[in-house]
Amino acid sequence: MSVALSSTGCFSLLTAVAASDEAKAREAQEAQKEKKEAPPIPAPGKIHDEALAQQLVDKMKSKGTITAAKVIFSDDEWRIERNENSGIVTGRVANATVIYKKQDGKCTQDPSVLRQEFVGNEFVGPGEWALMMTDKYEIPCEKGGL
Numbered sequence: 001m002s003v004a005l006s007s008t009g010c011f012s013l014l015t016a017v018a019a020s021d022e023a024k025a026r027e028a029q030e031a032q033k034e035k036k037e038a039p040p041i042p043a044p045g046k047i048h049d050e051a052l053a054q055q056l057v058d059k060m061k062s063k064g065t066i067t068a069a070k071v072i073f074s075d076d077e078w079r080i081e082r083n084e085n086s087g088i089v090t091g092r093v094a095n096a097t098v099i100y101k102k103q104d105g106k107c108t109q110d111p112s113v114l115r116q117e118f119v120g121n122e123f124v125g126p127g128e129w130a131l132m133m134t135d136k137y138e139i140p141c142e143k144g145g146l
Helices: 002-008 010-034 050-062
Strands: 066-073 079-082 089-102 107-119 128-130 137-139
Touching: 050 066, 050 089
Parallel strands: none
Antiparallel strands: 066 089, 079 089, 089 107, 107 128, 107 137
């Protein structure tokens, strides 16, 4: 009897449909696991600097893929980096949240880090950004103020 069903193709068709439905269900579950809720947008910390934030916004917009952006430095103090052997100051690091709007109209919240080198007697700005090093979150643009 199973030979007759198999030769008509009905059994094969039902098996293929069931396998396809199972695969779709697994993909949906995996996508739901991967989609994490964005953390709250932080309040500006004591080191928040609009001029420094604007430098990154301008840099991002100049590439043409971002239509709007906002940077929030959330730390109250810079973390100082030192050479592990000599103890000489080599740079400083601060946490920031970068919120940007892409050309497709979707907004992203990207927890980031800014690092500035210490050269001579001063920290050199604007510094190097470590973007996309952590989880990025798609958020409503209104939540980010864009």
